[in-house]
Amino acid sequence: MKAIWNDTVVAESDDTVLVEGNHYFPAEALNQNFVSNSNHKTVCAWKGQASYYSLLVNGELNSDAVWYYADPKPEADNIRGRVAFWKGVKVVA
Secondary structure (H helix, E strand, O other): OEEEEOOEEEEEOOOOEEEOOEEEEEHHHEOHHHEEEEEEEEEEOOOEEEEEEEEEEOOEEEEEEEEEOOOOOHHHHHHOOEEEEOOOOEEEO
């Protein structure tokens, strides 16, 4: 699977976990050259607190486009150490 934004592959892996229609990539699959920290946080009732990264690709910022659960609830432990995408990031096989 590949995560693509602004015509650039920002993550690639054969090992993704599909949860609620989102592919969660291993964190190490995310190209750190395109990542910047975000202070944004949200809460999911069954997964726990999500933290976010922003993407900066070819001079364009996509704020909070990557999310992860640093300490997911037990029922979501299969996404620990993984990241997922939204805000126009295309995930394709």
